[in-house]
Structures are given as structure tokens and as C-alpha cells.
Amino acid sequence: MTPELSPHLPEEAMDDALMGLGAPEWEAHLAHCALCRGRLEAFRREVREFNQASLAWSEARAAQVPRAAPRPKARPALAAAAGWVLAAAVLLAIALPVWNHQHGSSPGYASRDASGDAPAAVSVPGDSEAQIAEDNELLRSVNAVLNSDEASPISEYHLADGPRARLKGRRELRNR
Amino acid sequence: MESRVAEGVRPMSELDDIDALARTYRARLLRFVAYSTGDADLAETIAQDTLLRAYNGRASFRGECSVATWLTGIAIHVLRDMQRTERYRFWKRVKSTAIDVHEMASFLPADGSSPEAQLLAKEKVEHLAQALENLSKKQRTIFLMRFTEEMTVADIGEVLGMQIPTVRTHLHRALKAVRGELGARI
Numbered sequence: 001m002t003p004e005l006s007p008h009l010p011e012e013a014m015d016d017a018l019m020g021l022g023a024p025e026w027e028a029h030l031a032h033c034a035l036c037r038g039r040l041e042a043f044r045r046e047v048r049e050f051n052q053a054s055l056a057w058s059e060a061r062a063a064q065v066p067r068a069a070p071r072p073k074a075r076p077a078l079a080a081a082a083g084w085v086l087a088a089a090v091l092l093a094i095a096l097p098v099w100n101h102q103h104g105s106s107p108g109y110a111s112r113d114a115s116g117d118a119p120a121a122v123s124v125p126g127d128s129e130a131q132i133a134e135d136n137e138l139l140r141s142v143n144a145v146l147n148s149d150e151a152s153p154i155s156e157y158h159l160a161d162g163p164r165a166r167l168k169g170r171r172e173l174r175n176r
Numbered sequence: 177m178e179s180r181v182a183e184g185v186r187p188m189s190e191l192d193d194i195d196a197l198a199r200t201y202r203a204r205l206l207r208f209v210a211y212s213t214g215d216a217d218l219a220e221t222i223a224q225d226t227l228l229r230a231y232n233g234r235a236s237f238r239g240e241c242s243v244a245t246w247l248t249g250i251a252i253h254v255l256r257d258m259q260r261t262e263r264y265r266f267w268k269r270v271k272s273t274a275i276d277v278h279e280m281a282s283f284l285p286a287d288g289s290s291p292e293a294q295l296l297a298k299e300k301v302e303h304l305a306q307a308l309e310n311l312s313k314k315q316r317t318i319f320l321m322r323f324t325e326e327m328t329v330a331d332i333g334e335v336l337g338m339q340i341p342t343v344r345t346h347l348h349r350a351l352k353a354v355r356g357e358l359g360a361r362i
Binding site for chain 2: 011012015016018019020021043046047049050051052053054055056057058059060061062
């Protein structure tokens with residue numbers, strides 16, 4: 001049994017007609033069928049209205065955000081000259097401190113003696129014999145405190161002994 | 177495609193005046209990119225870059241297609257280049273300006289019809305815009321190229337580097353989806 005053929009354009013043929021790829025036999029059908037023509041025209045009308053509204057929207061948007069037309073890039077020769085000037089400036093910025101470092105004109109190196117020898121030894125205020133003696137005395141007193149007969153936690157809780165002794169030590173600790 | 181330029185001689189054209197180029201095509205480019213990407217702000221940038229690239233590369237325009245088709249092709253390339261960059265992905269995450277379809281529909285020019293008919297027309301425009309939003313990116317772009325930019329299937333294939341049957345398949349799917357969204361009216 002053969003299925004009954006629709007007298008109107010199938011969806012695919014309708015799409016092809018919209019794409020501008022309609023087959024001649026369907027074009028002939030469209031020329032005679034008001035219903036199919038009406039369906040095509042309904043779609044085209046909706047698209048047309050969308051196009052009108054969206055174009056008016058984008059025109060308004062373009063006018064709302066006034067931007068100058070994009071400027072073409074600067075002439076290459078001018079851009080190249082500007083690049084060379086920038087490169088020279090960077091080179092100078094690097095070279096000057098290096099030259100100063102090598103020729104000792106930087107104020108940071110003013111403590112060097114005139115003969116160009118190594119800088120004089122740095123003198124820290126308060127680094128006198130009396131101060132050294134005082135510091136030594138302080139260190140000795142700290143050592144004395146550390147070396148006192150006070151029992152260390154290791155020996156007190158038998159932590160250095162075997163596992164059984166350690167258990168005993170922990171039990172004692174808990175009972176305290 | 178008509179050939180407009182005699183070999184070896186390129187007459188002074190609208191491409192030589194960047195201000196005129198922007199005046200004539202900026203809004204159209206803006207619309208195409210905005211509805212293709214769904215991002216109005218991004219469309220501004222792409223439209224600017226497209227015009228600048230077209231102006232700088234105007235010597236390569238051979239006149240084998242219309243200026244509008246040529247610009248659409250450039251916009252597609254600019255968009256592709258931009259979508260590859262990390263900066264684009266970052267800004268897409270951070271700030272994306274979606275198009276307000278109600279606002280857009282309100283720009284439908286009044287054609288002297290009754291207020292009811294105008295309201296109905298605006299609703300249809302909104303429906304179509306929403307139907308486009310639901311298409312895949314590729315389907316949407318191809319749909320716009322065909323029905324908004326009125327490019328031929330062959331031109332679309334050339335710009336996108338696709339075979340005609342592939343363009344046709346995408347258009348079939350897009351039309352089926354749009355028809356489904358718009359209901360039984362069409």
C-alpha cells in the first residue's frame with residue numbers, strides 16, 4: 001500500500017525554497033498553491049520584521065555610544081621611529097647606573113676612600129670592649145641556669161627507658 | 177557573484193573612506209555579531225575591529241562578492257580569532273551583555289497598522305529572537321547569514337569554509353527548530 005502523497009510542499013521543500021534552492025517542480029507548485037505560498041510568505045514576513053527591528057536597534061545602539069570610526073594604524077615609519085626612541089631610552093636607563101657603578105660617582109659609594117681601595121671597616125656603635133665583656137657575662141649566666149641540677153622531663157618520666165618503663169611513667173603521670 | 181573590477185585596476189571605492197564604511201556598515205555588522213554571539217558589547221568591539229581590518233586589507237577585496245558579504249566574512253574571522261584568546265573567555269565569564277529582546281522588538285518601525293497589529297508584530301519579533309537564542313551557535317550564525325544578511329548558500333559556504341550540503345543541513349535544522357518554536361503559524 002503506497003502512502004497518500006500530500007498535495008502541498010513537504011517541510012524540506014519549504015526549507016529549500018526559503019534557502020533559494022527550490023527544485024523546479026516545487027517552484028511550479030508554489031506558483032499555483034496559495035496555501036504553500038502563504039506559509040512561505042508568513043515566514044518571510046516574520047524574518048523581515050525581525051530584520052527591521054534588529055537593524056533599528058543596532059542603529060540606535062551605534063548612535064547611543066558615539067564612537068569615532070576606527071582610526072587606521074599610524075604610519076609604519078613613524079611607529080618605527082617611536083620604537084627606536086623608546087629602545088634608546090631603555091638602553092640609557094640601564095647603561096647609566098652601570099657606568100656610575102664602575103666609575104664610583106654614585107653617592108651610595110661615597111664611603112670609599114679616595115685611593116679607590118676597599119671601603120673602610122664598618123663601625124657599629126656600642127661594640128666596645130666593655131660591651132663585649134657585658135655580653136659574655138650574660139651568656140655565662142644563661143649557661144649556668146641551663147646546667148643546673150633540675151631533672152629533665154625525659155629522666156623524670158622515664159622516657160629514655162624501655163616501653164614497659166614508659167608505660168609505667170605514663171601511668172604515674174595520669175595518677176598525679 | 178558579479179565581477180565588478182577590471183583586472184589590475186581597482187577603482188576608488190567605498191572601502192577607501194573608512195568613515196563612509198563605518199557609516200554604511202557599522203550598524204549592520206553590529207546586528208549580525210550581536211545576534212550571532214548574543215553579546216551586545218562584544219559586538220561593538222568586533223564591529224570596530226572588522227571595519228579596521230577591512231580598511232587595512234582593502235587592497236585584497238577583489239569585488240567577487242558584495243562589500244557587505246566581504247565584511248561579514250571578516251567579522252566571522254575576527255570573532256573566531258577573539259574566541260581563541262584567554263582574554264575573551266575571561267570577559268565572557270565576567271561580563272556578558274545579553275540582548276534584551278523586548279527592547280529590540282520595541283524598535284520595530286510603525287507601519288501605520290493598528291496598535292493591536294503592531295503589538296502582535298512585536299510579539300512575533302520577540303518569538304523569533306528567542307527562537308534564535310535556542311539554536312546552536314553555528315546554526316544561528318548560518319541562519320543570520322542567510323535570512324538577515326541575505327547571503328546565498330554558496331557565499332555562506334565560502335565564508336565559513338563549508339561544503340554547500342553542510343550549509344544546507346545546518347539551515348534545515350535551524351529552520352526546523354525555529355518553526356517548532358514559532359508554532360503552527362508558519
